[in-house]
Amino acid sequence: MFDWLQNFADWLIYTVFAIPANSRLGESLNFFVFDTLKIFILLFIITTIMGIVNAYFPVEKIRNYLSRNKLYGLEYIFASSFGVITPFCSCSSVPLFIGFVKGGIPLGITFTYLITAPLVNEVAIAIFAGAFGFKVTALYVITGIVLGIIGGFTLGKLKLEKHLTPWVQNIIANAHTEEVLEVEHISLKKRFPGILKEALNIVKNVSIYIIIGIGIGGAMHGFLPTGFFEHYINKGQWYAVPLAVIMGVPMYSNAAGVIPVIQVLVAKGIPLGTAIAFMMGVIGLSLPEAMLLKKVMNWKLIAIYFGTIAFFMILSGYLFNIIL
Amino acid sequence: MKTNIKVLGPGCPKCKTTYNNVLEAIKQTGIDAEVQKIEDIETMMQYNVLTTPVLMINEVTVVKGRVADINEIKQLLMQ
Numbered sequence: 274m275f276d277w278l279q280n281f282a283d284w285l286i287y288t289v290f291a292i293p294a295n296s297r298l299g300e301s302l303n304f305f306v307f308d309t310l311k312i313f314i315l316l317f318i319i320t321t322i323m324g325i326v327n328a329y330f331p332v333e334k335i336r337n338y339l340s341r342n343k344l345y346g347l348e349y350i351f352a353s354s355f356g357v358i359t360p361f362c363s364c365s366s367v368p369l370f371i372g373f374v375k376g377g378i379p380l381g382i383t384f385t386y387l388i389t390a391p392l393v394n395e396v397a398i399a400i401f402a403g404a405f406g407f408k409v410t411a412l413y414v415i416t417g418i419v420l421g422i423i424g425g426f427t428l429g430k431l432k433l434e435k436h437l438t439p440w441v442q443n444i445i446a447n448a449h450t451e452e453v454l455e456v457e458h459i460s461l462k463k464r465f466p467g468i469l470k471e472a473l474n475i476v477k478n479v480s481i482y483i484i485i486g487i488g489i490g491g492a493m494h495g496f497l498p499t500g501f502f503e504h505y506i507n508k509g510q511w512y513a514v515p516l517a518v519i520m521g522v523p524m525y526s527n528a529a530g531v532i533p534v535i536q537v538l539v540a541k542g543i544p545l546g547t548a549i550a551f552m553m554g555v556i557g558l559s560l561p562e563a564m565l566l567k568k569v570m571n572w573k574l575i576a577i578y579f580g581t582i583a584f585f586m587i588l589s590g591y592l593f594n595i596i597l
Numbered sequence: 598m599k600t601n602i603k604v605l606g607p608g609c610p611k612c613k614t615t616y617n618n619v620l621e622a623i624k625q626t627g628i629d630a631e632v633q634k635i636e637d638i639e640t641m642m643q644y645n646v647l648t649t650p651v652l653m654i655n656e657v658t659v660v661k662g663r664v665a666d667i668n669e670i671k672q673l674l675m676q
Contacts, residue, residue: 332647332648332662360662362648362649362662363609364608364612364650365662367638368638368648368649369647369648371638372645372646440639471663561609565607568607569638
């Protein structure tokens, strides 16, 4: 699918710049050109597609749907899948949380949505696809959805309502399902220029992180020998996966740049399961989000919420290390 | 009549950008407007929002969940 791009990178580096193909510099530059272009193309395509999907399934519609329908447990699957298609900014997590519980949506389902929405987002999908190919991306997306379902279900069973701040408990006590939020009705044709602009904006905003990430990755790609990290991190070390998840949490804002670096780490010998666990920590858990959630939860609940997600991330890391 | 503009958002970068864009749009159009920045979650929830930032002109939600650029806000103000 990207052969033409590889040909272009080969031509540019080896013919135009006349850098020898078997040199370290040549390999690094070739990787940089190929990966940057590939990721930017994918990012633009995927954010545009997501923008179109989202025009049909805005979050208001999803909330109304979940609020009105009791689906005997299937709503966990819906909430998690909806989390994939809606864009998510950590600053929206609190209004979303309140909006959901206000509409009588159970806490567990609200958590499911809140877990999947940031974990599987359009930027992560695009960079994953560019860095690891579509098979690993599909694996990541499915794991994210399952993790949201299991995580939300577990949290729902723990009866955590008492750890919410009093004004939120008040809202839950007065929750009613009839309340329907307005949904904008604009034709796709009218909306499309806006969607394209938004997609370009997203690409622009993360481009600097991606370029830095691929730059570091490119340097390591050319200059580190294959299998370099195998001595330090391998499947035998039980603590590698939990450590990877925890180390990922503070890197949230650089998620776009972290994935291209990890791609190279995997190529140089780090187990894929450990790497996926690390990236889940980077993308799915963020400290700014925890600070915002303080408005609706006490510290204990925030710790339980993050702890549960981290636990399942670690579990999937081990699982991938076993099966992959 | 003075135009009432509200920017709702818990203080994230996107909300700040929206707020600054609103100020710039007002400056460029010269419209007589008062701008309120609502950062308190409890107040925000009275407006039934799900995604932030939200831009409201005269109590009507015109943009939600994304940053509106200066030109877009200018157009909205002119209507």
